[in-house]
Amino acid sequence: MTADDTHGRLDDDDYPAYTTGRAADMIGTTQGFLRALGDARLITPLRSEGGHRRYSRYQLRIAARARELVDQGIPIEAACRIIVLEDQLEEAQRINAEHRRTVGSANSTAAA
Numbered sequence: 001m002t003a004d005d006t007h008g009r010l011d012d013d014d015y016p017a018y019t020t021g022r023a024a025d026m027i028g029t030t031q032g033f034l035r036a037l038g039d040a041r042l043i044t045p046l047r048s049e050g051g052h053r054r055y056s057r058y059q060l061r062i063a064a065r066a067r068e069l070v071d072q073g074i075p076i077e078a079a080c081r082i083i084v085l086e087d088q089l090e091e092a093q094r095i096n097a098e099h100r101r102t103v104g105s106a107n108s109t110a111a112a
């Protein structure tokens with residue numbers, strides 16, 4: 001990958017652009033906290049060719065949400081479960097909205 005290719009991917013939420021140290025600084029936590037989220041399988045950072053963890057912006061948003069919950073006194077394992085459930089709920093709501101649009105469109109066409 002050339003430097004131009006890498007620069008173009010920085011807008012990609014899934015591009016693993018951030019080292020563990022930078023990621024921790026960005027969300028105001030420790031590198032150990034990020035490793036704990038990996039151990040809990042909430043996020044799985046990609047590895048650089050040298051074996052270093054790299055985080056995407058999407059993963060950092062998840063980690064920041066976990067930090068919010070832990071800061072409220074929720075154990076990390078429970079925080080991870082809450083985030084998974086929130087994500088599942090969001091996906092179900094998206095599917096339901098899409099289904100309603102499809103059914104509404106079909107009903108409008110049938111009525112015409």
